[in-house]
Amino acid sequence: MLGTGEATQSPVATLSVALVALGPLLVAAVTLDRMAVQNKLHEALEYDSLTGTLSRAAFLRRSQRRLNTLVDGSQPVALLMLDLDDFKTINDTMGHAAGDIALVRSAGCILSALPHGAVAGRIGGEEFAVLLPMADHEDATAVADTIRRDHERLHLLSTRTATVSIGLAWAPAAPASVSPLLDTADRALYDAKRGGRNTVVAVTLA
Structure with missing residues (x-):
């Protein structure tokens, strides 16, 4: 009690x-x-869930934001458009799983070659884009060629390789918008594809 x-x-x-x-x-x-x-x-x-690169919208947004910090009439910039060669054939002959492997390994090649401050994203399908702020023409070309050469050694499940074509747009002074860089790099990419693939075509913005 x-x-x-x-x-x-x-x-x-x-x-x-x-x-x-x-x-x-x-x-x-x-x-x-x-x-x-x-x-x-x-x-x-x-982020793109397969490759770990930025999504298209995030790439465009971050690239524009980065450009906004360069628009003072003196800072150069480059933009690469990259497209895996014969990607449809890889999917059709080796299966979509092999296509996914190609995309993941391609993204790895791209990301491992980029300097600090670069912005990389998957634009759609087998196409990627890279913004290289404050890169002179020689440095931008060197990055693009490193990515291209690394893809030459990229093997998928067998001896099949996955090469890449690259369009490079370079401007001695960053434009106010990312659009002219994208348009120019896209046209250069088309020329690289038409010229035989597994190559880099560079264009300087006027």
Whole structure:
């Protein structure tokens, strides 16, 4: 028995005290879960799930933001458009799994060749793009040729290689918009494809 002056605490009161104590922990757990979900959504929107490069929208957004820091009439910039050669044939003859392997390995070749500050993204299908801020013409050409040569050694499941064609647009002074760089690099890429593939075609913006 309880002595005089002692009181029992009801189960409801005990539960209430426990909930009050746990409240901050529950709020923190919910907040962390929400942040984790938001981070996953952000990553899904920013990055291509297969190759780990930026998505098209994220590449364009980040490239434009980077250009905005260069538009002072003196900073050069280059943009590469890259397309895996005969990608449809790889898919048709070796299967889509081999095509996915080609894309992943291609992205690896691209990312490993890039200097600090470069921006790389998958533009669509088997096409990638790279922005090289403050790169002179020689450096940009060297990066493009390194990527091309690395693709020559890229083997898929057998002796089949996956070469790449590259269009390079270079400007001695960064334009206000990424659009002229993209358009010029895309035309240069078309010329590289038409000229026999596995090559780099460079064009200087006027």
